[in-house]
Amino acid sequence: MRIHVVSIFPEMFRAIADYGVTGRAISQRLVSLKLWDPRDFATDRHRSVDDRPYGGGPGMVMMAPPLAAAIEAARKEESGRVRVVYMSPQGDRLDHLAVQRFAGMESVILLAGRYEGVDERLLARHVDEECSIGDYVLSGGELAVMVWIDAVTRQLPGTLGNAESADQDSFAGGLLDCGHYTRPDVYAGIPVPEVLRSGDHGAIRRWRLKQALGRTWRKHPELLEKIELNDEQLELLAEYQREHELEKGR
Ligand code: ADE
Numbered sequence: 001m002r003i004h005v006v007s008i009f010p011e012m013f014r015a016i017a018d019y020g021v022t023g024r025a026i027s028q029r030l031v032s033l034k035l036w037d038p039r040d041f042a043t044d045r046h047r048s049v050d051d052r053p054y055g056g057g058p059g060m061v062m063m064a065p066p067l068a069a070a071i072e073a074a075r076k077e078e079s080g081r082v083r084v085v086y087m088s089p090q091g092d093r094l095d096h097l098a099v100q101r102f103a104g105m106e107s108v109i110l111l112a113g114r115y116e117g118v119d120e121r122l123l124a125r126h127v128d129e130e131c132s133i134g135d136y137v138l139s140g141g142e143l144a145v146m147v148w149i150d151a152v153t154r155q156l157p158g159t160l161g162n163a164e165s166a167d168q169d170s171f172a173g174g175l176l177d178c179g180h181y182t183r184p185d186v187y188a189g190i191p192v193p194e195v196l197r198s199g200d201h202g203a204i205r206r207w208r209l210k211q212a213l214g215r216t217w218r219k220h221p222e223l224l225e226k227i228e229l230n231d232e233q234l235e236l237l238a239e240y241q242r243e244h245e246l247e248k249g250r
Helices: 010-017 020-027 064-076 096-103 120-126 142-153 201-219 231-249
Strands: 002-006 032-036 083-093 107-112 129-132
Touching (some): 010 020, 010 032, 107 142
Parallel strands (some): 002 032
16 A cells, blocks of 8 residues: 655654554555655745635644645656545544545545644645544644554554454454453452463353453443344353343342
């Protein structure tokens, strides 16, 4: 996947380019990340990218021409159609389904805004969709772009050490993830669940599935309404619910 990012703070992206799963995906060339600084496309002596809003009011607005020039320069490096995504709290929510849809794209241009916003005409002419990471306002789109890149990259084949890990993430089957344990065997008086030390892979798989179902039911029951459970899953969830009720009654 080829990712182009338009941002006035290209240095911030070292956080994902130099570390972890995203850093490895880039160095293994599973993902390319190219940064485009609108300041390099400004036409005045001060390399301006923002100006005061028409109609008055606080803050500054990002000007259309330098952003458009940066987007067009990125677009020129791509042969086919490439989607331009503007990160904004007004966009469609970036959930697991959206992440999977984006992961199917060959290339993308991500636009990070700053200041009070971006000139509306830039959005109308150059942006295909707006994408939000949640109902709160960040000081700039850079962190949102990085969240997008991290979440999408881990869905691409070959980016995770263990090929199965993305399938086992929370949300992958529409369920939350089960709990995880490592040494020591007993911590703060709490032992690791016996079944995980049994070596019985069938029993471990069922236990994990039951925990995933039970946690989803307890923490995000609305997720269960979006999926159809098979017979085994219904049985395991009922078992979990019975145990949970017993626990509550104690
Ligand atoms: N830019 C500022 N806030 C944002 C948010 N919540 N999601 C995406 N981009 C943003």
